[in-house]
Amino acid sequence: MTSLTLALDAMGGDHGPLVTVPAALQALKSNPSLKIILIGNQADIDPLISHADSTVLNRIERIHTTEIVTMGDRPVHALRTRKNSSMRLALEQVRDGKAAACISAGNTGALMAMSKVLLKTLPGIDRPxxxxxxxxxxxxxxxxxxxxxxxxxxxxxxxxxxxxxxxxxxxxxxxxxxxxxxxxxxxxxxxxxxxxxxxxxxxxxxxxxxxxxxxxxxxxxxxxxxxxxxxxxxxxxxxxxxxxxxxxxxxxxxxxxxxxxxxxxxxxxxxxxxxxxxxxxxxxxYNGASLIGLRGIVVKSHGNADEAAYLQAINLAATEAKRRLPEMINDRLESILLDINS
Amino acid sequence: MTSLTLALDAMGGDHGPLVTVPAALQALKSNPSLKIILIGNQADIDPLISHADSTVLNRIERIHTTEIVTMGDRPVHALRTRKNSSMRLALEQVRDGKAAACISAGNTGALMAMSKVLLKTLPGIDRPxxxxxxxxxxxxxxxxxxxxxxxxxxxxxxxxxxxxxxxxxxxxxxxxxxxxxxxxxxxxxxxxxxxxxxxxxxxxxxxxxxxxxxxxxxxxxxxxxxxxxxxxxxxxxxxxxxxxxxxxxxxxxxxxxxxxxxxxxxxxxxxxxxxxxxxxxxxxxYNGASLIGLRGIVVKSHGNADEAAYLQAINLAATEAKRRLPEMINDRLESILLDINS
CATH class of the missing domain: 3.40.718.10 (Isopropylmalate Dehydrogenase)
Incomplete structure (x- = not known):
């Protein structure tokens, strides 16, 4: 069984860790091959995972940061100044190959801007x-x-x-x-x-x-x-x-x-x-909008998603990762462009 | 009591005179100062008005034509070739001052093109x-x-x-x-x-x-x-x-x-x-979309409107005519443009 690692911006969304962490625990419980990196303030996250049993806890990694992207941050501002934000660190896990996909319920504009800069678009794709x-x-x-x-x-x-x-x-x-x-x-x-x-x-x-x-x-x-x-x-x-x-x-x-x-x-x-x-x-x-056309998988959850809805976003990211969506898009696009140009 | 005359493209819409004529009779019954010009094929229209009583019949004028604009007609084609269509004749009543407003449930694109050419836009308005x-x-x-x-x-x-x-x-x-x-x-x-x-x-x-x-x-x-x-x-x-x-x-x-x-x-x-x-x-x-910005009043009914819905479109046209909508828009626009330019 191949394991799959997802990076969660645990602080994103209206309810932050109160929704993202329980949903992560649910996902881990129902999928034994899943690992999750929870990125955010440990003071908020730790109490929410303390009761989890060891088979789940073993598959959680935590990255501590207190910085967040706020809903009011303009994309360019977030990109320049929120270098240690939970959103950015989550995307960096994907960029650095430590996670197969990233999920965030945070500021959509900032997520798009950061995703584009950190993960880059696929060859032949101008915009995600x-x-x-x-x-x-x-x-x-x-x-x-x-x-x-x-x-x-x-x-x-x-x-x-x-x-x-x-x-x-x-x-x-x-x-x-x-x-x-x-x-x-x-x-x-x-x-x-x-x-x-x-x-x-x-x-x-x-x-x-x-x-x-x-x-x-x-x-x-x-x-x-x-x-x-x-x-x-x-x-x-x-x-x-x-x-x-x-x-x-x-x-x-x-x-x-x-x-x-x-x-x-x-x-x-x-x-x-x-x-x-x-x-x-x-x-x-119908939670979980995918940001596609990038060299990595990014799923955006509704800001006001509840636990069940956020779980949907996690599952969507896991499915896209298993199917290797960016590689599929890349292969398909290459073949279509070759066909058109031939 | 000032009388108000409306021109009806009686042939327009999915059901043609079967809907437009009964709706016209209803409108005439409930509004004694209203006159209606029914434009279309008399063979279709006459049997539908024969039972109406004289107080209503007196306020109906008929213009006979067998030509119609079809739903498949391109706007430019309709404009060039459907010179005797019920739609065009209805708009001409408004242009010639014989009716205060026109109602059609026919081809929207053709209605817009014909309205613009026959009625012209108000000064300062580029497009209706x-x-x-x-x-x-x-x-x-x-x-x-x-x-x-x-x-x-x-x-x-x-x-x-x-x-x-x-x-x-x-x-x-x-x-x-x-x-x-x-x-x-x-x-x-x-x-x-x-x-x-x-x-x-x-x-x-x-x-x-x-x-x-x-x-x-x-x-x-x-x-x-x-x-x-x-x-x-x-x-x-x-x-x-x-x-x-x-x-x-x-x-x-x-x-x-x-x-x-x-x-x-x-x-x-x-x-x-x-x-x-x-x-x-x-x-x-919520039937009746108005084509505004013209020097005359044109109301477009849904193609599949029933009698009650088509009556709404007639009433809307009557209200716009009573309020002299084109003149109101013209005055207001002039005053705003003066204000901006001063």
């Missing part, structure tokens, strides 16, 4: 992308990228995102021919801005990808497509809008079921079922 | 914008623009949209100081692409608008803001994404409430209430 997996009507998840790592993207970058998203879906979901689409304002060839149209032209001639064309926003959640590509400006707004409308629907539903004695009484009885549905729609249940 | 009203948690609707009339917008265009959206909200919702925001990937000043950042700078110096800064996608549906501005690429995808996730939630909820006898039995009992909530969230209930 933030990608996440979303629920769909068909039950089959969809990968959406970029979610905000790059606010403006040219067609070449969108093309690279399409390749990376496709390989990710192949690697994680074992889908040999993921359907890849570009997010656009219409499905006709003439629709959209220049970047999207040009990216569509490149993708149409990329035989190694299962490119199906343009899709509109309402296709994201149908499950008809496996990978949807857009720039980070559109992706971020799309994701946040989805959270917003989900909250609106839940609000309306609660209000609708809370008026009139009979309706209120009956809806109380089925409320666990309604809660179960709504909690499935909670973004935390 | 498509704007719609969305539901929010607070119960107060929000105006989102542009929804797809312009896939790429510079900062000046976004600024013009902000002015137009604000005046629309003032005119329709009688809100004297609507809160106006730019849709962005973060609320900090440094966030976003060049267009949004530059538009933010212009708006910060526009004292006549209640500009509150950047908002993220999850703010659209809270009701904290009255007018949200973005380019048509982002706006269209945002709107379609909202429809997609709403459908996903409804699907999950139905599935969750349809398993297990007890839950199924109870949820059947409250299903009218759940239906009522969901139907409120149906985009048709």
């Amino acid at each position: 992308a933030l990608v996440s997996c979303l629920p769909t009507v068909s039950g089959k998840p969809v990968y959406l990228l970029d979610l905000g790592a790059n606010v403006a993207c040219d067609s070449e970058t969108l093309f690279q995102f399409a390749v990376m998203g496709s390989v990710l879906c192949e690697a994680i979901n074992k889908n040999p021919t993921p359907k890849v689409a570009l997010l656009n304002v219409g499905i006709e060839e003439i629709k959209g801005n220049d970047q999207v149209q040009q990216a569509g032209q490149i993708l149409q001639h990329t035989e190694q990808l299962n490119y199906i064309g343009f899709v509109e926003g309402d296709e994201i959640y149908t499950g008809n497509v496996d990978v949807i590509v857009c720039d980070g400006f559109v992706g971020n707004i799309t994701l946040k809008t989805s959270e917003g409308i989900a909250k609106l629907l839940v609000h309306q539903l609660k209000r609708g079921l809370n008026s009139g004695f009979f309706v209120r009484f009956l809806s109380k009885l089925i409320s666990p079922r309604i809660q179960a549905v709504l909690s499935k729609m909670n973004p935390d249940h | 914008a498509l704007v719609s009203c969305l539901p929010t948690v607070s119960g107060k609707p929000v105006y989102l623009l542009d929804l797809g009339a312009n896939v790429a917008c510079d900062s000046e265009t976004l600024f013009q949209f902000a002015v137009m959206g604000s005046v629309l909200c003032e005119a329709i919702n009688k809100n004297p100081t609507p809160k106006v925001a730019l849709l962005n990937v973060g609320i900090e000043e440094i966030k976003g692409n060049d267009q949004v950042q530059q538009a933010g700078q212009i708006l910060q110096h526009t004292e006549q608008l209640n500009y509150i800064g950047f908002v993220e996608g999850d703010e659209i549906y809270t009701g904290n803001v009255d007018v949200i501005v973005c380019d048509g690429f982002v706006g269209n995808i945002t709107l379609k994404t909202s429809e997609g996730i709403a459908k996903l939630l409804v699907h999950q909820l139905k599935r969750g409430l349809n398993s297990g006898f007890f839950v199924r039995f109870l949820s059947k009992l409250i299903s009218p209430r759940i239906q009522a909530v969901l139907s409120k969230m149906n985009p048709d209930h």
Whole structure:
């Protein structure tokens, strides 16, 4: 059994070690080949692991630091001044080959900037992308990228995102021919801005990808497509809008079921079922956005993730590490670029 | 009592006269000062109005044409060849001062292209914008623009949209100081692409608008803001994404409430209430997107609107005509531009 080591920025996120450490213990308990490096303030971390049994404790390494990246730190500032932060030290474990992947629930901008500088992008990739997996009507998840790592993207970058998203879906979901689409304002060839149209032209001639064309926003959640590509400006707004409308629907539903004695009484009885549905729609249940295109694995957890959600992010990092995602993307990209240039 | 005349593209939409004509009769019945010009094939329209009583019939004018703009027509093609289409004739009624506003449920791209050419934009407005009203948690609707009339917008265009959206909200919702925001990937000043950042700078110096800064996608549906501005690429995808996730939630909820006898039995009992909530969230209930920035009033109905939804679009057009929306936007824009240049 090969062991796998993950580096955790234990201080990142709204709840810091109170969430990251119990989730790490859970992950270690359920996966005997896993090792975890907990990076952060030992005064906060140690009391949380003291009760763990030795089979788990043996697989924990701790790196002590009191410095953190705050949520208000600008990326450039974090990069220049937070040299001993838990986030940076966690990324350095990956850079130095001491960990196969890094997980952080901290400041997204700082994480992206540090990841790019410390880990570097893969050859042929200009910019890393933030990608996440979303629920769909068909039950089959969809990968959406970029979610905000790059606010403006040219067609070449969108093309690279399409390749990376496709390989990710192949690697994680074992889908040999993921359907890849570009997010656009219409499905006709003439629709959209220049970047999207040009990216569509490149993708149409990329035989190694299962490119199906343009899709509109309402296709994201149908499950008809496996990978949807857009720039980070559109992706971020799309994701946040989805959270917003989900909250609106839940609000309306609660209000609708809370008026009139009979309706209120009956809806109380089925409320666990309604809660179960709504909690499935909670973004935390799809926790873990991957920063892909780097020479190492970085997973970003929601800042307000709870223990179960943070565990998901850890498991995602472990899966990507086992499948050797960066190497897969690299191989695939090389082969596609050779194909296009030949 | 001043009378108001509206021109209806009776043939537009998935259901054509079967929806547009009954909705027109409804509007005429409930508003005795309204007149409607029904434009389309008399063979289809006449049987649908034959039963109406004379107080309604007296206020209907018909313009016969068998030509239509199809959903597949490219805007330029429609503009060049559909000279006698019901859509074009309806717009010409507005251009020629015979109607105060035009309503169509037909091909959006063709409607925008024809509107711009036939009605022209207001002085100082480069491009018309498509704007719609969305539901929010607070119960107060929000105006989102542009929804797809312009896939790429510079900062000046976004600024013009902000002015137009604000005046629309003032005119329709009688809100004297609507809160106006730019849709962005973060609320900090440094966030976003060049267009949004530059538009933010212009708006910060526009004292006549209640500009509150950047908002993220999850703010659209809270009701904290009255007018949200973005380019048509982002706006269209945002709107379609909202429809997609709403459908996903409804699907999950139905599935969750349809398993297990007890839950199924109870949820059947409250299903009218759940239906009522969901139907409120149906985009048709917020029917009627206005094409603003033109020297005339054009309202676009959803293609698949039913009678009640199409009636909403007619009522919206009537309200905009009564409030003389184009003149209001023109006056306001002039005054703001004078203020900025002084």
